[in-house]
Amino acid sequence: MLFAHDTEVALVAAAALVNTTGSDGEKLPDLAALDDFFRAYGWSGGREHTLAELRAVQALRPRLRRVWEADEDEVVDIVNTLLRESSALPQLVRHDEWDYHLHATPANAPLATRMAVEAAMALVDVVRGGQLGRLRICEHPDCGDVVVDLSKNRSKRFCDTGCGNRAAVTAYCARKAATRP
Template sequence: MLFTHDTEIALQSAAALVNTMGPPDTLTTDEQLETFVRDQGWSGELTGERVELDEVRALRPQLARLWELDEDALVPLVNGLLTDARALPQLVDHDDWGWHLHAVPDDAPLATRMAVEAAMAMVDVVRAGELGRLRTCEAEGCEAVHVDLSRNRSRRFCSTACGNRMAAAAYRERQARQEDPA
């Protein structure tokens, strides 16, 4: 394991949140937010108020920058996310996760909890010198982000679907070259 379980989950959840920007945008309703929160296993309160959805949607471009910046530019962003939330790390144990860190209370706004979880995970990424594991999908036409947690740093695509699509395109291209060697 490269990172602790909670760091890996937080990184993958941040990537999933960034990828909801689309196209198409898949986080436009309270119901979609509720499904996202449930699918990502977020703990704490979910108010269901429109402001909550708006705050989470506004967080996405900030988190997207985590995949774009170099270390020198990334650190102030991460520190800002932690400072703005007045993050105070605490060890917690819930839901069979074992001991892990929470840095804001469970009743903090959802967008704040998401921002701090992503920032705390990025602290581990920077400290481990593993910023290169934050990647953008290499599939043509896909701009989704992902976290390469493979041992040999070989993950190129955000999903199996993109990998299969690119493999099929490469196969068709090889076939066409064999049929028409001119």
């Protein structure tokens, strides 16, 4: 394991949140979709279940997306800004099936704030570990999704939406076409 479990979970959730918007449309269009996202990524704490909450989560996405495109100094600025705006106060907590891990907001903080701080805290570990190269953009030409490479050999090139399979099929078809008379 490269990072602590909660860091990896937060990085994957941040990437998934960023990837809910893009060339193939809005994937968080309504409260039901936000509910599904909340459950899928194991968020804890309270929810408002309002359009304002949905809009706040949607507004966080471009700020997090910038992390995948920025240099180290800008990433540090983004992380520090998110933590400062949220008045983050790291604490060890234990809940549900999780052993002690870090939370930096109270459980009743707004969802978008908790998401921002979880991502920022995970990015602290990425920056401190000199691992920003593990945050990438999918290499498939028709995709712009972000990728978190948690592999040991830093080999992940494609997102998790099938781009690796599409690239392999394209390469196979090109090889087959090259061998035809």
